[in-house]
Amino acid sequence: MAEKVLMVVCDGLGDRPVDALDGRTPLESAMRPNLNHFAKKGACGIMDIIAPGVRPGSDTAHLSLFGHDPYKVYTGRGPFEALGVGMEVRPGDVAFRCNFSTVDDKLNITDRRAGRIRERTEELARSLDNWESSGVKVYFKEGTEHRGVLLLRAPGLSSEVTDADPHKEGEKPHDVQPKNPGAALTAKVVNDFVKHSYDVLKDHPVNKDRVKAGHKPANIVLPRGAGIMPHIPSFMERFNIRAAGIAGVALVKGICRVAGMDIIDVKGATGGLGTDMNAKLDGALKALATYDLVFVNIKAADLCGHDGDHKGKMDVVLRIDRAFSILKKDLPSDVYLAVTADHSTPVSVKDHTGDPVPLLLYGKGVRPDSVKSFDEVACAEGGLGRLRGFDLLPMMLDLAGRTEKFGA
Amino acid sequence: MAEKVLMVVCDGLGDRPVDALDGRTPLESAMRPNLNHFAKKGACGIMDIIAPGVRPGSDTAHLSLFGHDPYKVYTGRGPFEALGVGMEVRPGDVAFRCNFSTVDDKLNITDRRAGRIRERTEELARSLDNWESSGVKVYFKEGTEHRGVLLLRAPGLSSEVTDADPHKEGEKPHDVQPKNPGAALTAKVVNDFVKHSYDVLKDHPVNKDRVKAGHKPANIVLPRGAGIMPHIPSFMERFNIRAAGIAGVALVKGICRVAGMDIIDVKGATGGLGTDMNAKLDGALKALATYDLVFVNIKAADLCGHDGDHKGKMDVVLRIDRAFSILKKDLPSDVYLAVTADHSTPVSVKDHTGDPVPLLLYGKGVRPDSVKSFDEVACAEGGLGRLRGFDLLPMMLDLAGRTEKFGA
Numbered sequence: 060m061a062e063k064v065l066m067v068v069c070d071g072l073g074d075r076p077v078d079a080l081d082g083r084t085p086l087e088s089a090m091r092p093n094l095n096h097f098a099k100k101g102a103c104g105i106m107d108i109i110a111p112g113v114r115p116g117s118d119t120a121h122l123s124l125f126g127h128d129p130y131k132v133y134t135g136r137g138p139f140e141a142l143g144v145g146m147e148v149r150p151g152d153v154a155f156r157c158n159f160s161t162v163d164d165k166l167n168i169t170d171r172r173a174g175r176i177r178e179r180t181e182e183l184a185r186s187l188d189n190w191e192s193s194g195v196k197v198y199f200k201e202g203t204e205h206r207g208v209l210l211l212r213a214p215g216l217s218s219e220v221t222d223a224d225p226h227k228e229g230e231k232p233h234d235v236q237p238k239n240p241g242a243a244l245t246a247k248v249v250n251d252f253v254k255h256s257y258d259v260l261k262d263h264p265v266n267k268d269r270v271k272a273g274h275k276p277a278n279i280v281l282p283r284g285a286g287i288m289p290h291i292p293s294f295m296e297r298f299n300i301r302a303a304g305i306a307g308v309a310l311v312k313g314i315c316r317v318a319g320m321d322i323i324d325v326k327g328a329t330g331g332l333g334t335d336m337n338a339k340l341d342g343a344l345k346a347l348a349t350y351d352l353v354f355v356n357i358k359a360a361d362l363c364g365h366d367g368d369h370k371g372k373m374d375v376v377l378r379i380d381r382a383f384s385i386l387k388k389d390l391p392s393d394v395y396l397a398v399t400a401d402h403s404t405p406v407s408v409k410d411h412t413g414d415p416v417p418l419l420l421y422g423k424g425v426r427p428d429s430v431k432s433f434d435e436v437a438c439a440e441g442g443l444g445r446l447r448g449f450d451l452l453p454m455m456l457d458l459a460g461r462t463e464k465f466g467a
Numbered sequence: 468m469a470e471k472v473l474m475v476v477c478d479g480l481g482d483r484p485v486d487a488l489d490g491r492t493p494l495e496s497a498m499r500p501n502l503n504h505f506a507k508k509g510a511c512g513i514m515d516i517i518a519p520g521v522r523p524g525s526d527t528a529h530l531s532l533f534g535h536d537p538y539k540v541y542t543g544r545g546p547f548e549a550l551g552v553g554m555e556v557r558p559g560d561v562a563f564r565c566n567f568s569t570v571d572d573k574l575n576i577t578d579r580r581a582g583r584i585r586e587r588t589e590e591l592a593r594s595l596d597n598w599e600s601s602g603v604k605v606y607f608k609e610g611t612e613h614r615g616v617l618l619l620r621a622p623g624l625s626s627e628v629t630d631a632d633p634h635k636e637g638e639k640p641h642d643v644q645p646k647n648p649g650a651a652l653t654a655k656v657v658n659d660f661v662k663h664s665y666d667v668l669k670d671h672p673v674n675k676d677r678v679k680a681g682h683k684p685a686n687i688v689l690p691r692g693a694g695i696m697p698h699i700p701s702f703m704e705r706f707n708i709r710a711a712g713i714a715g716v717a718l719v720k721g722i723c724r725v726a727g728m729d730i731i732d733v734k735g736a737t738g739g740l741g742t743d744m745n746a747k748l749d750g751a752l753k754a755l756a757t758y759d760l761v762f763v764n765i766k767a768a769d770l771c772g773h774d775g776d777h778k779g780k781m782d783v784v785l786r787i788d789r790a791f792s793i794l795k796k797d798l799p800s801d802v803y804l805a806v807t808a809d810h811s812t813p814v815s816v817k818d819h820t821g822d823p824v825p826l827l828l829y830g831k832g833v834r835p836d837s838v839k840s841f842d843e844v845a846c847a848e849g850g851l852g853r854l855r856g857f858d859l860l861p862m863m864l865d866l867a868g869r870t871e872k873f874g875a
Contacts, residue, residue: 075832082835109873111854112861116874129874136875143875310875407832411872413865414834435834436850439510445852 062393062422062459064352065343065386066451068124069379070117070311071361073403073416073435077369085360085369085406086417087434089376093383094419094433097396101421103430104443106451108402112413115448118142120401121314121356123448127291135218135286141208142313144200150290150317153216153245155282157199157207158224159183161275162257166231171224172205174275179265180207183277186259192251193244199252199280209252209282216287217242223253224281232281249282256280293319298461300351305342307334311356320354330358332375336382344389351461356401364404372406395422395458397451398433418443418451424458470801470830470867472760473751473794474859476532477787478525478719479769481811481824481843485777493768493777493814494825495842497784501791502827502841505804509829511838512851514859516810520821523856526550528809529722529764531856535699543626543694549616550721552608558698561624561653563690565607565615566632567591569683570665574639579632580613582683587673588615591685594667600659601652607660607688617660617690624695625650631661632689640689657690664688701727706869708759713747715739719764728762738766740783744790752797759869764809772812780814803830803866805859806841826851826859832866 074084108115108123118139119129133139137154148154159180161170184201191197195213202208219238225231232253237246257279260266266276294302296319304315305323307330312322325342327335339355346353357379363371383398390396400416417438428442439445446454456462482492516523516531526547527537541547545562556562567588569578592609599605603621610616627646633639640661645654665687668674674684702710704727712723713731715738720730733750735743747763754761765787771779791806798804804827811822825846827838836850847853854862864870 076834084834105850105852110861111858112863112865112870114865114870114872116872119874133874139875405832408868413862413870436836439834439836439850439852440848445854 061351061461062395063347064395064455064459065347065355065390066124066352066397066455067355067357069360069398069400070356070358071364071402071404071411072400073405073414074364074372075403075405075407075414077406079369084435085372086376087436089373089380091376091380091433093380093387094398095431096387097383097398097421098419098433098437099431100427101419102425102428102443103433103438103441104418104446105415105435105439106399106418106446106448107413107415108448110447111415114411114413115402116411117308117310117401118314120448121311122318124401124451125314125318126297126449126452127318128449132289132291134289135284137208137218137284137286138288139310139314140202141210142317143310144202144208145309145313146198146200146208146210148210148288148313148317149212150288151214151216152288153211153218153285154288155209155249156284157209157280157282159205159207159277160279160281161277162232162279166257168225168228168230168232170275171228171281173277176205176274176277180277182265183260183263186263187256187280190252190255192248192255195244195248197248197252205277207280209249209280211245211248216245218285218287220246220249220285222283223249224283226283232279245285253280253282288317291317291319294352295319298456300456300461301349302352302354303346303350304354304356305339305346306356307331308356308358315354321350332359332362334359336378337385340382340385344385347391347394361404364406365409367406367409369406392423395420395425395455397455399451415439415445418446420454422458469759469869470803471755472803472863472867473755473763473798474532474760474805474863475763475765477768477806477808478764478766479772479810479812479819480808481822482772482780483811483813483815483822485814487777492843493780494784495844497781497788499784499788499841501788501795502806503839504795505791505806505829506827506841506845507839508835509827510833510836510851511841511846511849512826512854513823513843513847514807514826514854514856515821515823516856518855519823522819522821523810524819525716525718525809526722528856529719530726532809532859533722533726534705534857534860535726536857540697540699542697543692545616545626545692545694546696547718547722548610549618550725551718552610552616553717553721554606554608554616554618556618556696556721556725557620558696559622559624560696561619561626561693562696563617563657564692565617565688565690567613567615567685568687568689569685570640570687574665576633576636576638576640578683579636579689581685584613584682584685588613588685590673591668591671594671595664595688598660598663600656600663603652603656605656605660613685615688617657617688619653619656624653626693626695628654628657628693630691631657632691634691640687653693661688661690696725699725699727702760703727706864708864708869709757710760710762711754711758712762712764713750713754714764715742716764716766723762729758740767740770740779742767744786745793748790748793752793755799755802769812772814773817775814775817777814800831803828803833803863805863807859823853826854828862830866
């Protein structure tokens with residue numbers, strides 16, 4: 060009888076020594092009896108999520124944690140931006156990062172960011188979404204501020220096309236060119252979409268209001284950075300297991316979906332600071348009754364890292380630790396638990412860094428080591444040594460008796 | 468504001484336990500308070516410069532330390548031999564290892580090493596250097612003893628040619644053949660050069676003197692082992708940083724140059740045992756005022772390793788340690804320091820081995836560990852774990868805030 064796997068990723072948890080904390084990290088400085096309990100009973104190590112010194116994005120990091128080599132499956136930002144704004148993305152879809160921009164009546168670009176528009180872009184996006192051209196389904200969704208995502212769906216599309224966005228002002232939108240004959244349809248549809256966006260947006264009520272208020276109209280969309288979503292083999296295809304993800308952030312949810320997980324929505328669990336961590340771990344325990352692998356992302360520590368807030372990050376650790384009392388109490392004995400991070404977000408840097416992340420692995424049969432606490436410094440001397448992010452999943456599945464022998 | 472990076476490579480420093488030192492290594496046995504200071508304050512680990520058990524050459528080792536995969540950029544010994552004898556080598560240049568040899572008047576090879584000639588080869592080489600054939604610039608320089616390097620420069624050369632050297636005596640020089648049509652020009656020029664070398668050398672005053680003294684004349688040059696210098700992207704191209712190298716040995720200087728470093732010549736700093744280590748580290752500190760990355764190679768420990776001289780190697784460590792007092796005193800707080808070796812040269816082996824080398828990493832934000840001294844044994848239990856040589860540079864640049872995120 061095979062066992063089960065629970066992977067808890069505390070987003071951006073890793074940090075560097077903080078002067079205000081006497082040279083300790085926020086994780087080291089926070090009371091964390093429950094995390095330490097699992098560290099003591101289990102084995103610890105550190106992980107380079109992609110490779111030593113490589114700064115992971117949230118997208119490449121989660122691909123790696125799900126056992127994929129991001130250098131092979133990460134095919135440009137477009138499709139992952141689409142996941143990030145909550146669009147459904149299927150293998151073969153081609154997606155583009157876009158700007159809402161301003162053109163004059165001769166189509167010369169006067170502002171690539173449409174006066175840094177921040178409001179009512181969802182209304183503009185809705186008027187462009189769900190269109191069709193030459194048999195290609197066209198989807199569009201707003202992102203933050205002046206940003207948006209264009210997604211094309213049809214058989215035989217290609218990401219080998221140039222940008223419509225000339226990347227500077229004073230020019231007209233560039234005619235999108237196929238880089239090879241197989242990309243002709245894709246190029247045509249993007250060109251059609253750019254024209255269409257002008258036709259629809261130039262007299263859009265939102266733009267009329269903007270002009271009235273003295274703001275630049277967001278009267279055209281300029282796509283760039285085409286990327287095609289590869290087929291990422293699912294957990295079922297790879298390991299014959301049922302996998303579920305619990306996450307608040309759209310990008311992480313989207314990557315769970317393309318990796319072949321079911322998404323479990325948990326009440327009160329968001330991607331924000333106020334997320335209900337207990338609800339997430341409760342939800343994970345429930346999901347383990349029907350799934351072989353459950354993944355949980357808790358975003359909050361990353362937000363404090365980006366804000367440079369070491370006190371906030373310590374507080375997040377306290378809350379994560381309290382939530383872990385649920386696992387201490389109720390984790391079934393047939394479950395292997397990993398606790399780690401997708402990257403470091405040091406409060407001194409306010410961005411992701413390539414510093415390795417702490418890792419603990421707990422469950423029946425895990426060889427113990429002498430590490431007694433869960434933090435970046437203690438785990439670095441643990442029995443698991445220094446691993447890569449994409450090593451974690453195979454290790455857990457092997458412990459759980461879910462992998463095939465290589466050879467005889 | 469991004470920080471800076473100082474990488475100090477003590478050539479051949481790594482060793483194995485020495486019986487005469489009660490089973491300790493020369494590094495372990497020498498007083499090294501300054502190196503230990505940085506080990507205590509920083510983090511330590513060990514590195515396989517290329518891969519576990521792979522014996523690095525000085526060329527492949529430094530390529531790896533500069534963040535390149537030597538299996539990708541090391542394109543045969545020719546171009547690196549050329550760097551080793553101090554020739555300028557540019558991307559696209561094709562270089563050959565050569566022997567001065569002896570032929571009789573029917574061009575049969577009677578001695579592939581020209582009586583193991585040791586003297587006045589620079590006079591012979593000078594008479595062959597700076598020639599031209601079929602529009603190809605031809606350079607030649609002597610190496611140690613009977614060795615030399617032939618370098619061809621022109622657009623469109625190829626390393627896909629056979630050897631002129633038949634690798635045995637009693638035969639005539641082989642006619643160099645192109646392995647594909649694109650190598651025809653290269654083959655022709657090498658054949659021209661072999662003939663030319665005989666024409667120039669057969670009555671050369673040096674050879675007249677040799678024959679008079681009863682020695683075999685060095686009356687022909689036999690090239691072998693063609694290699695083309697690849698384009699190795701510079702530090703500026705890869706990371707947008709200015710890099711400088713301080714080294715005494717021609718090969719290391721040459722690799723610094725092809726990797727895109729400026730070479731800083733420091734008075735008294737040689738590649739020999741008597742090198743002025745203080746001058747090198749002083750020079751490094753000065754260079755850090757204008758460069759983002761400074762690399763220093765200190766050769767002396769390797770020489771003692773090759774000589775099997777454990778006392779000499781301990782003495783070199785003492786001198787290196789004393790020089791490090793300069794860094795202890797004056798290393799700016801915005802500099803990340805790494806101290807390591809390019810390979811082990813155990814005194815018991817008298818050659819490079821694949822044993823991992825010790826590594827220490829020091830600077831603001833480096834997570835501490837419990838290692839208190841800098842040596843092969845202590846570092847093996849450090850918080851950095853076990854890394855590859857080409858991981859070091861990305862890790863340092865990540866600490867210094869000099870890298871791009873992979874993904875979003």
